[in-house]
Amino acid sequence: MIYLDNAATSFPKPDAVLAAVMHWHREVGVSASRGSSSRCAEAAAVVDRARARMGQQVGMSKDRVAFTSGATESINLFLRAFLQPGDLVLTTAFEHASLARPLRALQLTAGIRVRVLQPDPDLGLSVDTVQRALDESRPRLFAFSHASNVTGAQFDAEAFCAIAKGLRATTLLDASQTAGHIPIDVNADAVACSAHKALLAPPGLGILACSANLELQAQKQGGTGSSRALDEHPQQWPHAFEAGTPNTPAIFGLDAALGLLSTTTQRARLEAALEATREFEVRLRADSRFRVFAPAGPRMPVLSFTRKDLDPQDLAAILDARNVHVRAGHHCAPWIHRHLLTEAGGTIRLSPSPDVTADDIRQAWEALAS
Numbered sequence: 186m187i188y189l190d191n192a193a194t195s196f197p198k199p200d201a202v203l204a205a206v207m208h209w210h211r212e213v214g215v216s217a218s219r220g221s222s223s224r225c226a227e228a229a230a231v232v233d234r235a236r237a238r239m240g241q242q243v244g245m246s247k248d249r250v251a252f253t254s255g256a257t258e259s260i261n262l263f264l265r266a267f268l269q270p271g272d273l274v275l276t277t278a279f280e281h282a283s284l285a286r287p288l289r290a291l292q293l294t295a296g297i298r299v300r301v302l303q304p305d306p307d308l309g310l311s312v313d314t315v316q317r318a319l320d321e322s323r324p325r326l327f328a329f330s331h332a333s334n335v336t337g338a339q340f341d342a343e344a345f346c347a348i349a350k351g352l353r354a355t356t357l358l359d360a361s362q363t364a365g366h367i368p369i370d371v372n373a374d375a376v377a378c379s380a381h382k383a384l385l386a387p388p389g390l391g392i393l394a395c396s397a398n399l400e401l402q403a404q405k406q407g408g409t410g411s412s413r414a415l416d417e418h419p420q421q422w423p424h425a426f427e428a429g430t431p432n433t434p435a436i437f438g439l440d441a442a443l444g445l446l447s448t449t450t451q452r453a454r455l456e457a458a459l460e461a462t463r464e465f466e467v468r469l470r471a472d473s474r475f476r477v478f479a480p481a482g483p484r485m486p487v488l489s490f491t492r493k494d495l496d497p498q499d500l501a502a503i504l505d506a507r508n509v510h511v512r513a514g515h516h517c518a519p520w521i522h523r524h525l526l527t528e529a530g531g532t533i534r535l536s537p538s539p540d541v542t543a544d545d546i547r548q549a550w551e552a553l554a555s
């Protein structure tokens with residue numbers, strides 16, 4: 186199987202990640218902060234190291250890094266903890282449903298106002314565009330993705346955060362498509378991401394990291410392992426945002442992945458995946474049956490397109506029959522398809538891993554062009 190859906194979840198996971206997960210299942214089996222045995226101590230040490238490693242990734246103290254079930258939970262927890270009735274949120278048309286839908290729900294139920302910034306003509310989002318929108322709307326929150334999970338367009342998050350800060354707007358960065366590929370320590374006030382994409386951990390794990398300047402009330406109450414005699418849920422980070430039994434095997438996997446992902450390794454892996462993406466793009470652009478939706482500027486290894494004579498789902502089925510796994514449809518990004526005029530069937534999306542070979546590309550292309 187030629188797997189070209191790493192923007193959904195990376196596959197296969199490295200052996201070291203699988204070994205760490207299996208080590209937890211076979212030899213550890215317990216959660217951190219749920220007892221004082223040597224097993225709990227081992228779990229606590231690994232969870233603490235994973236937290237510290239994620240803290241380095243986001244440029245925040247480990248005490249401000251909470252483990253969640255995914256970016257979806259992280260974003261929901263943050264929005265519900267931060268927003269107040271009447272607040273204006275500036276966001277972008279590139280957003281995933283994990284941001285778009287809670288914003289819509291809060292618009293309907295909590296009087297939140299939402300302004301959606303449209304892409305530039307080149308399918309990017311320039312610093313000027315963002316500066317103008319922030320200047321005009323003066324939102325309390327600017328919530329945006331570091332990169333589109335549909336077109337792969339990557340945005341200058343550091344510049345966006347600096348502008349927002351100058352205008353006293355808080356920033357929430359959804360780094361789900363960039364974490365593990367490029368640095369995500371861009372001075373956002375809060376960072377949400379999933380751990381199972383380029384961070385190479387198993388599914389069911391995400392991160393919410395938040396600057397110490399933000400006072401946020403926990404949105405879920407329950408067991409935290411600490412303060413067990415209290416009726417009330419603790420408010421201290423990060424445990425306040427980690428109610429319930431954590432996904433410790435996935436955290437073990439993330440810790441192992443972060444041990445592998447040095448800056449040099451991330452760069453090399455990204456360059457290899459981008460090279461494969463560019464190779465597909467060149468072939469697609471040379472064939473007039475295809476319409477490609479790719480940014481002119483910086484990008485991640487994600488490429489969307491349509492084929493004039495075939496519905497995306499039908500083309501994905503043809504590829505599947507030839508052992509090529511891609512994603513067809515809307516990719517859980519409700520707004521961008523209105524802009525791309527692909528609302529009816531969405532797009533086909535390829536997101537190669539760094540390990541895709543020239544032979545894989547040739548085989549996948551033969552299926553695409555058949």
Ligand SMILES: Cc1ncc(COP(=O)(O)O)c(C=O)c1O
Pocket residue numbers: 192193254255256257258281283330332333334359361362378379380390391517
């Ligand atoms: C940009 C973006 N944000 C958020 C998410 C949601 O992540 P999760 O499913 O891990 O909650 C995804 C997953 O596809 C994504 O691509």
